[in-house]
Each structure stands twice: as structure tokens, then as C-alpha cells.
Amino acid sequence: xRQLLTIGAFARAAGLSPKALRLYDELGLLRPTAVDGxxxxxxxxxxxLERARLIAWLRRLGMPLARIRRxxxxxxxxxxxxxxxxxxxxxxxxAARGQLATFLVDYLSGRxxxxxxxxxxLGIRYAARSESGLVRTSNEDTAYAGPRLLAVADGVRGSGxxxxxxxxxxxxxxxxxxxxxxxxxxxxxxxxxxxxDRAIGEIAAATPSGEAVTTLTALLWSGSRLAxxxxxxxxxxxxxxxxxxxxxxxxxxxxGLVDEGRLTAEEAASHPQRSLLARALTGTGGAQxxxxxxxxxxxxxxxLCSDGLxxxxxxxxxLEVLAGPGGPQQVLDELVARAYAAGAPDNIACVVADVVRLxxxxxxxxxxxxxxxx
Ligand SMILES: [Mn+2]
Numbered sequence: 001x002r003q004l005l006t007i008g009a010f011a012r013a014a015g016l017s018p019k020a021l022r023l024y025d026e027l028g029l030l031r032p033t034a035v036d037g038x039x040x041x042x043x044x045x046x047x048x049l050e051r052a053r054l055i056a057w058l059r060r061l062g063m064p065l066a067r068i069r070r071x072x073x074x075x076x077x078x079x080x081x082x083x084x085x086x087x088x089x090x091x092x093x094x095a096a097r098g099q100l101a102t103f104l105v106d107y108l109s110g111r112x113x114x115x116x117x118x119x120x121x122l123g124i125r126y127a128a129r130s131e132s133g134l135v136r137t138s139n140e141d142t143a144y145a146g147p148r149l150l151a152v153a154d155g156v157r158g159s160g161x162x163x164x165x166x167x168x169x170x171x172x173x174x175x176x177x178x179x180x181x182x183x184x185x186x187x188x189x190x191x192x193x194x195x196x197d198r199a200i201g202e203i204a205a206a207t208p209s210g211e212a213v214t215t216l217t218a219l220l221w222s223g224s225r226l227a228x229x230x231x232x233x234x235x236x237x238x239x240x241x242x243x244x245x246x247x248x249x250x251x252x253x254x255x256g257l258v259d260e261g262r263l264t265a266e267e268a269a270s271h272p273q274r275s276l277l278a279r280a281l282t283g284t285g286g287a288q289x290x291x292x293x294x295x296x297x298x299x300x301x302x303x304l305c306s307d308g309l310x311x312x313x314x315x316x317x318x319l320e321v322l323a324g325p326g327g328p329q330q331v332l333d334e335l336v337a338r339a340y341a342a343g344a345p346d347n348i349a350c351v352v353a354d355v356v357r358l359x360x361x362x363x364x365x366x367x368x369x370x371x372x373x374x
Contacts, residue, residue, distance in 0.1 A: 002045060004033060010044035014052035020059075021052075029069050030055060058083070062090070096288070103292055107186070122296050124221055126150060126353040127329040129336055133308055133344035138162065140214075141306045141349035144169045146176045151218035152234045152349040154306040156280070160212025163203045168216045168281055171196035172229075175220055185227035186291045189220055193229055193281070193289050201283030213280050216289070217248055217304050219353070226296055231289040232280045234349070235310050237318065238294070239301040244319040249290065251279035275307065300355040301328075303335070308348035313338045328352040 011018045024030040025042065030052055032042035044052075051072055058068045063086055071079045128145035130152075132138065140155030142165040153168045155161030172192045180188045196216065204212040215232020228236060230248040233255075238245045249255065253276040257263035268274060281287050301322055310318075313335065321334045332352040339348050 002047075004043040004045060007032070007042045007044065010049070010052070013046075014049055015056045016052060024055060024065075027065060027069070029065060029072065061087070099290065103186075107183075107293055121358040122224060122298055123356055123358045124150075124353045125328050125356055126351065127327075127332045128351045129332055130349045131308075131336060131344070131347065133347055134340065135343070135345045136347055139347045140165055141308060141347035142166050142169050143304075143349040143351050144173075145351045145353060146173075148176050148221045149173065149218065150221070150302065150304055150351045150353050151216065152304045152306055152351055153217075154215045154232065154234050154308075154347070154349060156211075156213035156277070158207075158211060158213075159209055160200075160203045160207040161214065163207075164200045164212040164214035164281065164283075165216075167199040167203060168196040168214050169218070171199055172218055172220075180220075180222070182222045182225060185220055185222050185225070186229075186293065189218070189227050189229045190289070190291060193231070193287060197281050197283055197285060197287045199283075200281050201285070204283040211282075213277070213282050215251075215277065215280055215306070219294075219302060219304065221296075224296055226294045226302070228292045228294060229289050230291075231287060232277055233275065234304065234306050237303040237305075237322070239303070239319065239322045240297065240299070242323055244315060244322065246315075247292075247294065251277060253278055269311070274311070296355045298355055298357040301331075302351075302353045302355075304349075304351040304353075305335075306347060306349040308344065308346035309335060309339045309350055312342035312345065322352075328354055 007018045007021055011021055033045040034043040055068055071082050126145035128143040130141045130143040140161035142153045144151045149172055151169045151172055153165035155165035200212050204210055215234040217230045217234040217236050220227045233250045233252050236248045238247050254268040254271045254274050256278055258265055258268050321331055332350055335350055
């Protein structure tokens with residue numbers, strides 16, 4: 001029989017502590033070969049070192065013990081696949097936490113700027129349209145614009161799609177009239193999205209397929225800032241200083257491949273699975289929308305749209321129209337006209353909104369005095 005190692009010697013050889021070894025014994029993760037009946041001392045066989053080292057490495061990766069047990073009991077190729085899957089999950093979660101951290105930094109940095117906000121009175125001018133296009137016989141897209149809320153939603157084709165996109169935006173409409181302090185904007189939006197998801201769950205339960213799915217991209221106006229909520233492949237763009245910025249990230253399968261560097265943006269645009277959604281409102285709870293705050297400047301122009309516009313009218317053409325003359329309605333009509341000129345193969349939902357300086361008594365006084373205010 002091979003010489004057994006004491007728990008201390010085995011712990012040193014494996015890079016684990018005796019305390020950890022006792023825990024792994026209790027959890028059934030790594031049983032000692034022998035236990036002294038009188039003293040209770042544990043003894044390990046040197047052949048157990050491989051398993052012990054694997055456990056130590058997996059602990060360093062941060063893998064939970066239950067998952068480590070699963071990996072240890074698998075044959076090597078399956079264990080490798082399990083570790084790869086775990087790591088992919090960690091990366092996704094870390095990216096989500098990174099976004100949250102960025103958001104919190106922005107959020108808390110922007111909080112103290114009420115003096116500046118009071119000096120500049122801003123408002124929005126807006127227009128919204130939703131069309132079925134030239135090919136589809138039904139319209140599952142919804143577009144809405146009001147004094148505080150701008151929103152588009154693209155319901156996935158099927159029995160519940162149109163109801164789902166309407167319900168998603170309806171759930172946000174109470175925010176039009178609710179007095180929400182600027183610092184609570186995002187919380188209010190997140191809550192409303194939870195409401196939207198619950199409503200969609202009811203719609204799904206009432207449809208024969210049992211499914212109702214929609215995207216949602218919405219902006220809530222606070223008078224100085226815009227809170228953005230986004231899930232799916234509807235988009236929000238900002239035109240500022242003559243430049244077009246897409247301020248949402250598509251939650252699609254192909255965008256995921258682009259992010260991983262496995263596909264170029266051009267390849268993604270013509271990919272057969274380009275409309276496959278990675279995230280959406282499905283009524284199953286736990287929806288994970290992106291939330292962010294955007295400071296408003298007079299002269300900013302926002303576009304919210306479904307893929308019925310963005311997939312057929314290239315960014316250069318969008319900017320040409322958005323940077324052109326005319327108010328929101330005129331620009332919106334021109335954008336929709338370009339989608340039709342491109343064949344309008346899908347439903348089109350579109351909102352255009354301009355951030356404008358409001359004429360206030362204070363601003364008018366300053367104007368008379370010849371001062372320039374910003
Ligand atoms: Mn669509």
C-alpha cells in the first residue's frame with residue numbers, strides 16, 4: 001500500500017488549507033482515503049492530489065462549490081466544456097456589472113447640477129408614426145410621443161406581438177403625468193418596465209401560442225435630462241453638433257457575434273439571423289433592460305426607431321435627413337419616405353424629438369439686456 005499523507009502534508013502539496021480540506025470532505029467534494037478511528041485525523045492518498053489541485057484552481061476562478069463538484073465528476077472533455085461555459089457566464093455578468101458601475105458614476109456625478117439646470121429651460125418638440133410598410137399585412141410596431149415620454153416598440157410577429165408592443169408603451173404612459181424627481185427617473189422607468197413585462201405575461205397566457213414578445217426603447221424627459229430604457233433591437237440615436245450617435249446597443253444574436261469580434265458590422269447587417277433577439281420583453285419576469293441618463297442640450301435631436309427603418313436606411317442617409325432643415329414632423333415624414341423608397345419590407349415605428357430652449361421670463365429679460373446665456 002502507498003504511503004498516505006497527513007492532512008497537513010496533503011494540504012501543502014495541493015495548495016489548499018487543512019480547513020478547506022475538512023470543508024470539502026463534509027461537502028463530499030474530496031473524501032480522505034482514511035480517517036483514524038481514535039484521533040479522527042484524515043489521511044489522503046497521493047493520487048488524490050490531482051483532484052485536489054483541480055479544486056484549488058477552480059476556487060481561484062471563483063467557481064461555486066456545487067459547480068466544482070459537477071466539474072470534478074465529469075470526464076476531462078466535458079469538464080473543459082463546463083469550465084468554458086462558466087467563464088462565458090462570468091464575462092457576461094462582469095460586463096453587466098461594468099455597465100451598472102458606469103451608470104452609477106454618471107448618475108451620482110450629475111446629481112448636484114440643479115443650479116445650472118434652473119438657469120436653462122429646455123423643452124421637447126416631437127412627432128411619432130407607426131406604419132405597416134409595403135410587405136407586411138399587419139403592424140406589430142408601436143410608436144408614441146408625448147410631453148415627457150418618447151417610445152417605440154417592435155412586437156415579434158405572432159398572435160401577441162401587436163398587443164405586447166402596445167402594452168409595453170402603455171405601461172410607461174403613467175410616467176407622463178407622474179411627478180418624478182430627476183434622481184428617481186431611472187427607478188421609475190425600471191419599475192414601469194417590470195409592469196410592462198407583467199402585462200405581457202398576461203397577454204402571452206391568453207394567446208394560443210403562449211408567447212408574446214416585444215422590444216422597447218423609450219426616453220423619459222425630466223426638463224434637463226433624458227432617462228433611456230432599452231431592450232431588444234429597436235434603437236435610439238442622438239444627433240448633436242452634426243454627428244449621429246447610436247446610443248443604444250442592439251440585443252441581438254448577431255450583435256453578440258460582432259462584440260466578440262466574430263462578425264463585422266457589415267456581415268451582421270446581411271446575416272440571415274440578424275433579427276434574432278438576445279433580450280426582449282417576454283412576460284416571463286427578470287427582464288434586463290439597459291438604463292442610462294443623458295444630459296440634454298438645446299439643439300439635440302433624438303430619433304427612436306424600429307429595425308423597419310434602421311435596417312433599410314443606412315446611417316449616412318439617416319443623418320442627412322436628421323441634420324436637414326424642418327421640424328420633427330417633417331423630418332419624420334422624410335425618414336419614413338426613405339424606408340418606403342427602400343421597399344419597406346417590415347413595419348416601421350419612428351419618433352423624432354428636438355430639444356429646444358424655452359422662452360422664459362428670466363431668459364427674455366437677459367435677452368433684452370443684451371447678455372448671452374447658455
Ligand atoms: Mn421589425
